[in-house]
Amino acid sequence: MYPRGALVIDPAFVFKIKADFLKALAHPGRLKIIEHLKRGDKSVNEICRALEMEQSGLSKHLSILKQAGILNSRQVKVTVFYSVRDKGIYDVLKHVSHFLKKKFKESQAILDHLAKN
Helix, strand or coil: CCCCCCCCCCHHHHHHHHHHHHHHHCCHHHHHHHHHHHHCCEEHHHHHHHHCCCHHHHHHHHHHHHHCCCEEEEEECCEEEEEECCCCHHHHHHHHHHHHHHHHHHHHHHHHHHHHC
């Protein structure tokens, strides 16, 4: 039983929030943007040139990342700059990389075993 007056949050809602956050990361272009911003805030034009993306596609990705709370934006006159809101996102991505590295090592071990037979 929950204490009287305690906020009760539906676990399905929590899973939805997590899924929406992960969906925002689930695109190679968005991951490139996040990695590019590791070195500091950049204008839309700087990101566009560095990543060789169409501005319309880039704007959509930036909007999704901002809506997910991953990026911040600020406007100086007519130029919009983006930055990573919480550097902890790089820890998340590092864990994903470690997981994938382990997965691929296991897959390689299976392939090596199959090649022997």
